[in-house]
Amino acid sequence: MYNYNSLADVIDEKCFEFGNREALVFPSHQQTYTYIGFQTLTMELAKGLLAIGVKKGDHLAIFSLNSPKYIALEIAAARIGAVLVCINTSSTKSELLYVLNQSESSLLFISNGVKGNSYVELLNSICPELAANSLQLASKELPHLKTVVMLDNMELPGILPLHKLLKKGEKISTEEIYMVQKTVSSKDPLNIFYTSGTTGNAKGVVLNHFVTVNNAIFSGERMQYEPEDRVLLCLPLFHVIGCVLSTIAGLFYGSAIVIAERFETSKIPCYIMEESCTVLNAVPTMFNFLLNSDLNPYDLTTLRKGFIAGSCCSEELLLRIHNELGIETIANLYGQTEAIGITQMAAEDSLHHRLTTIGRPLPGVEVKVIDITTGERLPVGEKGELCVKTVYLMQGYFKNQEATNKAIDIDGWLHTGDLVSMDYEGFITIEGRIKDIIIRGGENISAVEIENTLKRHPGILEAAIIGVPDKLLGEEICAVLIKNTTYATPLNKETILTYAKGELAKFKLPKYIFFTDSLPITSSGKIRKNILREQFNKEFEKLIAVKQ
Incomplete structure (x- = not known):
């Protein structure tokens, strides 16, 4: 079932098999x-x-x-x-x-x-x-x-x-x-x-070598990469989603890798059109930038498939990728650097599952959902932490055994820190991050739920929900929003709350709403909420001190 050759040995086999087919295309430097x-x-x-x-x-x-x-x-x-x-x-x-x-x-x-x-x-x-x-x-x-x-x-x-x-x-x-x-x-x-x-x-x-080779094989198989594919690489090679799941996986199946030096909204549509790219893999932020740019001058009809990874993706964004970019088999891919790809949609999975779940585990991956308090395995349908036992597990954090022991328990389960639920067919839905739970007056509130709700508003491009100190309730809900510049109607706290009241329970409504031009993000598209919390917590702690 598994390939025990080194990465170089497998690449040599593929180079012999695919010979004079294009492997790498570098449009900005006219290299092939x-x-x-x-x-x-x-x-x-x-x-x-x-x-x-x-x-x-x-x-x-x-x-x-x-x-x-x-x-x-x-x-x-x-x-x-x-x-x-x-x-x-x-x-x-x-x-x-x-x-x-x-x-x-x-x-x-x-x-x-x-x-x-x-x-x-x-x-x-x-x-x-x-x-x-x-x-x-x-x-x-x-x-x-x-x-x-x-x-x-x-x-x-x-x-x-x-x-x-x-x-x-x-x-x-x-x-x-x-x-x-x-x-x-x-x-x-x-x-x-x-x-x-x-x-x-x-x-x-x-x-x-083993985890990289085999994760690329099974992920590429589920993506149905083939020699006729031209994979646009706009994800950074310093991440596994760019290096392993886009590049190495594509090469294993004879695809051509069309290389963008980095993601630039103005250049990506050009590369897709000029190089007839069939695959576009990206993080939600990248897709958002593309969908909110002027794509009318570009013929993107060669696009057929792709995955979205790196951070939680809303159903609305997936539907826009499917409908507006024409990517018929857009696949939610869930993974962590510590285990590369963990779950992934398959080509034959329904559109409903594509839009609402992160797919099912790859071959070689066992999962369980546990109670975040007791550590007990939860029944189907209940929310808890996703734990993973996988053949693609890292050897550990380099020179950091303490952190390795915290991430992987004594029985070999990797604790992801993600809140999920799993249905009877094995499809997994992301419900949020354990650290993204805001405890307001004893109520556990998912930041992701509020973020996804707010991002459904056509005037909001991006949303980050954090908990801030509150003397009475312990924490209050703070929303930091980026406006959609193409939305004509003025937005303010009142209009946002009016919309949210129709979508969220009263205790989930943000008390504080701020607008910003940008949010601090990692290169894999995740919002750096630690920076936001640090910034806002200091201000709210001052307010509490003044009130006292």
């Missing part, structure tokens, strides 16, 4: 790689890594936008048993410093970044030793880091250009690469992905 060409690039990169002394088990970090080189480095590292550490490109100075040190990365691949956000300048700010122009780095702040490689076509002090790395690799034979590749086991670590970090420092999730 066939499967054979892609295999050659991964081999050249692996040779370069061996030539500069990279060994099995070494940690190699990458801080870059999406590109063919990024994908090829994933496979090149896999060939020699190195571990690719994928860093969020939205990282601040302190976050980048933390991840590079915590991951013990000895080599960093970096691209120049984007206008207004230079990754190289950010690195220089924490590693001024680069200016010494020594290719053997000795940094006080980054003691593990010894080499930095530039992926873009430019030469900078202290940074090894990619073309020179490839040149060094010319002395390494293909036979040497395959000899090293044979030593790589399916249970060897493959990647470290850092969690979104909505609370505290991000944790490094260690995934091995």
